[in-house]
Amino acid sequence: MATSRLRDVAARAGVSIRTVSNVVNGYAPVSDETRSRVEKAVAELDYRPNLLARNLKQGRTGxxxxxxxxxxxxxxxxxxxxxxxxxxxxxxxxxxxxxxxxxxxxxxxxxxxxxxxxxxxxxxxxxxxxxxxxxxxxxxxxxxxxxxxxxxxxxxxxxxDNVTAAREATGHLLGLGRTRVAAVGDQPYETGETAQLRTRGYRQAHADHGREVDESLIVGTRRFHHADGARAMAALLDHPDGPPDAVFCYNDLLALGALRTLLSRGVRVPDDIAVAGFDDIEAGRYHTPTLTTVSPDxxxxxxxxxxxxxxxxxxxxxxxxxxxxxxHRLVPRESTTGPALRPTDVAARPGQAGH
Amino acid sequence: MATSRLRDVAARAGVSIRTVSNVVNGYAPVSDETRSRVEKAVAELDYRPNLLARNLKQGRTGxxxxxxxxxxxxxxxxxxxxxxxxxxxxxxxxxxxxxxxxxxxxxxxxxxxxxxxxxxxxxxxxxxxxxxxxxxxxxxxxxxxxxxxxxxxxxxxxxxDNVTAAREATGHLLGLGRTRVAAVGDQPYETGETAQLRTRGYRQAHADHGREVDESLIVGTRRFHHADGARAMAALLDHPDGPPDAVFCYNDLLALGALRTLLSRGVRVPDDIAVAGFDDIEAGRYHTPTLTTVSPDxxxxxxxxxxxxxxxxxxxxxxxxxxxxxxHRLVPRESTTGPALRPTDVAARPGQAGH
The missing domain is CATH 3.40.50.2300 (Response regulator)
Known part of the structure; x- marks a missing residue:
C-alpha cells in the first residue's frame, strides 16, 4: 500500500512524510540535499508513487x-x-x-x-x-x-443519422416489392430515443413509397437482444392478417434472433420473409443467410x-x-437479396408457404 | 484541473496549498480552526479531490x-x-x-x-x-x-480443465459414430497454451475410442475469429482423402465461421458434417443450426x-x-445432434453427399 511505502521512504531518508510528499508532488521547495536523499530512498525502495502522485499534481491521469x-x-x-x-x-x-x-x-x-x-x-x-x-x-x-x-x-x-439510415433500410425492403414490412425494436420515447428515430425513418420510407403504415406491424421490444427478436418474430408469424413479408430489425441481434425463429420453423429467408438489421456486427457477416444491415462507420x-x-x-x-x-451505409446481403449462388437450389426443392 | 482548484481552495481559505493538502490527505496535523476554514472553502468551491487524494492516502482506488x-x-x-x-x-x-x-x-x-x-x-x-x-x-x-x-x-x-473439456467434446463426436473428426484451432506452444491443451484432449478422446489420430485433420489457425474458422473449413473440404465427417473447433467463433463455409456450400449439418465449438457464446444459441459447445462456467x-x-x-x-x-459442461445442440423437429424435412428433400 502507498501509505506504508511513503512512510518507508520517509524513514529511510530520515525526513518527514510531508517532505517526501513535497519532493514527489512538488508542493513546496525542498533543499537539494534533502531532495537527493529522498530520491535515493525512493530508488532504493523502488517506491513508485508516479501516477497517482503525478496526477494529483498535474490533474491528469492519461x-x-x-x-x-x-x-x-x-x-x-x-x-x-x-x-x-x-x-x-x-x-x-x-x-x-x-x-x-x-x-x-x-x-x-x-x-x-x-x-x-x-x-x-x-x-x-x-x-x-x-x-x-x-x-x-x-x-x-x-x-x-x-x-x-x-x-x-x-x-x-x-x-x-438514424432517421435516414432506417429510411434507407426500410426503403430497400419496399423496393424489393415487399408489401408488409414489419419493424422490430420500437421503444417508448423516455428510454428509446434511438428506436424512436428508427421508427420515424421506417414511417418516412413508407411515405416515400406511397404506402400506409400498418401500426400493428410495429413491434416493441424491451431490449435489443437475440431473445427479444426471436419472440417478436414469433408473434409476427401469428399475426391475424398473416405474417409480414419483410422485417426491419433495429439492431443485428434482434435480426439474428428473428432469423432463428424463421429458420427453425422452416420459413425461407428471404423468399418468404426478408430480414434486415442494423449495426453490421461480425456475426451477421458469417450467418447463413448473411445479414443485410445498416453499417454505422x-x-x-x-x-x-x-x-x-x-x-x-x-x-x-x-x-x-x-x-x-x-x-453509415446500407449493406445488402443474402437475408434480403438471396445468395448469389444457392447450392441447395441445385436439387429440386418444393416451395413452401408462398404468400 | 486539480492543480488550480487546489490553489483556489488555498486562496479562499487563506492558507498554503500544503495546508490544504495536509487537511485533504491527512499528512500532517492541522489545527481545528485551520481545518474548518479549509473544509469550508472546499465546500464553497465544490472542490472534489476525493478519489485521487484519498487514494494517495489510502493507497486504494476502488x-x-x-x-x-x-x-x-x-x-x-x-x-x-x-x-x-x-x-x-x-x-x-x-x-x-x-x-x-x-x-x-x-x-x-x-x-x-x-x-x-x-x-x-x-x-x-x-x-x-x-x-x-x-x-x-x-x-x-x-x-x-x-x-x-x-x-x-x-x-x-x-x-x-481444458484437456477434459476438449476430450468430452471430441468424445461426443466420436460417440455419434463419426470416424473422421477434425480439430480446428491448433496453435504453437509459445502463444497457444490453451490450444495445446485442447489438442491434447482431442488426442485423448481418440485414444479412449481406440482410434488413431489423423494428423492431417488437425488444422492450425492464427487467431480464433470467424474468418479463421471459415478458411480452415474450406481447406478441410478439399482434403485429399475427402472432407471430415465432424469438426471440433477450439472456440465458437471458429465453429460459426466453419458453419458459414459449410452452409453456403450446401453441406448438411450435422448430417454430412457435425460441428462443435467451445465457449457457449450467445450467438451459438441462436444460430441455425444451434451450436453444440463446451460451456465454461x-x-x-x-x-x-x-x-x-x-x-x-x-x-x-x-x-x-x-x-x-x-x-464446464458439454452442451449438445443441433449442430451435432440435429434439430428435435425439422420442419424443412417435412417436404421431401433429396439427400446430398452422403458419407
Whole structure:
C-alpha cells in the first residue's frame, strides 16, 4: 500500500512524510540535499508513487473512460475496440465500464462520481440518462456523448443519422416489392430515443413509397437482444392478417434472433420473409443467410469522439459543443437479396408457404 | 484541473496549498480552526479531490482492472460482464482494457506500468506473456491470472480443465459414430497454451475410442475469429482423402465461421458434417443450426477471480498462490445432434453427399 511505502521512504531518508510528499508532488521547495536523499530512498525502495502522485499534481491521469450500457452487445464491443485503438494513437489508455443502462450508474459516472478525478475525459453512450441528469453535471473532465442528442445539451455529441439510415433500410425492403414490412425494436420515447428515430425513418420510407403504415406491424421490444427478436418474430408469424413479408430489425441481434425463429420453423429467408438489421456486427457477416444491415462507420464515430476529447484536453478547451455526424451505409446481403449462388437450389426443392 | 482548484481552495481559505493538502490527505496535523476554514472553502468551491487524494492516502482506488486480449471476442465480453457484476457486489468498479495480445501492452499492465498505482488489483487473461515476463513483475497490486497456468507462477490463477473439456467434446463426436473428426484451432506452444491443451484432449478422446489420430485433420489457425474458422473449413473440404465427417473447433467463433463455409456450400449439418465449438457464446444459441459447445462456467470464473483479489486486498494478503478450477459442461445442440423437429424435412428433400 502507498501509505506504508511513503512512510518507508520517509524513514529511510530520515525526513518527514510531508517532505517526501513535497519532493514527489512538488508542493513546496525542498533543499537539494534533502531532495537527493529522498530520491535515493525512493530508488532504493523502488517506491513508485508516479501516477497517482503525478496526477494529483498535474490533474491528469492519461486515461479516458468509455462508458457503454452493455459490453456483450457486439455493437458496443466493436465500438470499444475502435475507441481503444484510436486513443492509443494519442497516448491515452481507455478503460471501459458498462452501466447496464442503470440510471444511477450512468449518473455517477458523469456527474459527481469518482470518474471525474480518475479520467481525463469521458465518452458516454447513455441509455437511461435524461437531459436533467446532464444539466446537473458539474465535473471538470470533458464529456462526449455518443448516440442520440439529449436536447439542450452542453456537450459534444457524435451520432449517425438514424432517421435516414432506417429510411434507407426500410426503403430497400419496399423496393424489393415487399408489401408488409414489419419493424422490430420500437421503444417508448423516455428510454428509446434511438428506436424512436428508427421508427420515424421506417414511417418516412413508407411515405416515400406511397404506402400506409400498418401500426400493428410495429413491434416493441424491451431490449435489443437475440431473445427479444426471436419472440417478436414469433408473434409476427401469428399475426391475424398473416405474417409480414419483410422485417426491419433495429439492431443485428434482434435480426439474428428473428432469423432463428424463421429458420427453425422452416420459413425461407428471404423468399418468404426478408430480414434486415442494423449495426453490421461480425456475426451477421458469417450467418447463413448473411445479414443485410445498416453499417454505422464505427471507426469514424470513435475518431470523432476521441479527437474531440483530445482537443478539449489540449489547446481548445472552450470551444462550443459540436454535433458531429458519422456516415453509415446500407449493406445488402443474402437475408434480403438471396445468395448469389444457392447450392441447395441445385436439387429440386418444393416451395413452401408462398404468400 | 486539480492543480488550480487546489490553489483556489488555498486562496479562499487563506492558507498554503500544503495546508490544504495536509487537511485533504491527512499528512500532517492541522489545527481545528485551520481545518474548518479549509473544509469550508472546499465546500464553497465544490472542490472534489476525493478519489485521487484519498487514494494517495489510502493507497486504494476502488478500481479493479480486467485485462483481456480482445473485447470483441464474445467469450471475453461475456466474461467481462460477469466480472463487472461480481465486483460491483463488493463495491468495486471494474475497468477493462484490451491488449490485442500485444506482449508489450500486457507487460506494461502487469509490471512496472501505470496500472499498479491506479488499480487495487488486476485480473489478466494473458495471450502473449511468457513466464519470464511474470517473473520480472514487481508491482504491489495483486494479480489473478485467467486461463492457462504459466509455470512457476507466483500468482493466483483461475482456469477450467481444458484437456477434459476438449476430450468430452471430441468424445461426443466420436460417440455419434463419426470416424473422421477434425480439430480446428491448433496453435504453437509459445502463444497457444490453451490450444495445446485442447489438442491434447482431442488426442485423448481418440485414444479412449481406440482410434488413431489423423494428423492431417488437425488444422492450425492464427487467431480464433470467424474468418479463421471459415478458411480452415474450406481447406478441410478439399482434403485429399475427402472432407471430415465432424469438426471440433477450439472456440465458437471458429465453429460459426466453419458453419458459414459449410452452409453456403450446401453441406448438411450435422448430417454430412457435425460441428462443435467451445465457449457457449450467445450467438451459438441462436444460430441455425444451434451450436453444440463446451460451456465454461463464466460466472464461477468471475467469482473466483474477484473473490481472490478481494481476499488479498483484505485480511488475507499473504496467502500462497492458489490454482482454482471452474466447472464446464458439454452442451449438445443441433449442430451435432440435429434439430428435435425439422420442419424443412417435412417436404421431401433429396439427400446430398452422403458419407
Amino acid at each position: 486515461m479516458l473512460a468509455l462508458v457503454v450500457p452493455e459490453l456483450d452487445v457486439p455493437y458496443f464491443s466493436e465500438l470499444a475496440r475502435a475507441v481503444v485503438t484510436t486513443a492509443r494513437h494519442h497516448g491515452y489508455t481507455v478503460v471501459i465500464d458498462q452501466t447496464d443502462g442503470e440510471p444511477d450508474r450512468e449518473r455517477e459516472l458523469i456527474t459527481r462520481g469518482a470518474s471525474a478525478a480518475l479520467f481525463d475525459g469521458v465518452i458516454l453512450s447513455p441509455l437511461a440518462l435524461s437531459p436533467a441528469d446532464l444539466a446537473d453535471r458539474d465535473a471538470s473532465a470533458p464529456l462526449v456523448l455518443l448516440g442520440e442528442r439529449i436536447a439542450d445539451s452542453r456537450y459534444d455529441h457524435v451520432a449517425i 464505427k471507426a469514424t464515430i470513435a475518431r470523432l469522439a476521441v479527437d474531440r476529447l483530445i482537443a478539449r484536453l489540449g489547446d481548445r478547451p472552450d470551444e462550443p459543443p459540436a454535433e458531429l455526424w458519422a456516415p | 478500481m479493479l482492472a480486467l485485462v483481456v486480449p480482445e473485447l470483441d471476442v464474445p467469450y471475453f465480453s461475456e466474461l467481462a460482464r460477469a466480472v463487472v457484476t461480481t465486483a460491483r457486489h463488493h463495491g468495486y468498479t471494474v475497468v477493462i482494457d484490451q491488449t490485442d495480445g500485444e506482449p508489450d501492452r500486457e507487460r506494461e499492465l502487469i509490471t512496472r506500468g501505470a496500472s499498479a498505482a491506479l488499480f487495487d488489483g488486476v485480473i489478466l487473461s494473458p495471450l502473449a506473456l511468457s513466464p519470464a515476463d511474470l517473473a520480472d513483475r514487481d508491482a504491489s497490486a495483486p494479480l489473478v491470472l485467467l486461463g492457462e497456468r504459466i509455470a512457476d507462477s507466483r500468482y493466483d490463477h483461475v482456469a477450467i 463464466k460466472a464461477t470464473i468471475a467469482r473466483l477471480a474477484v473473490d481472490r483479489l478481494i481476499a488479498r486486498l483484505g485480511d488475507r494478503p499473504d496467502e500462497p498462490p492458489a490454482e482454482l478450477w471452474a466447472p
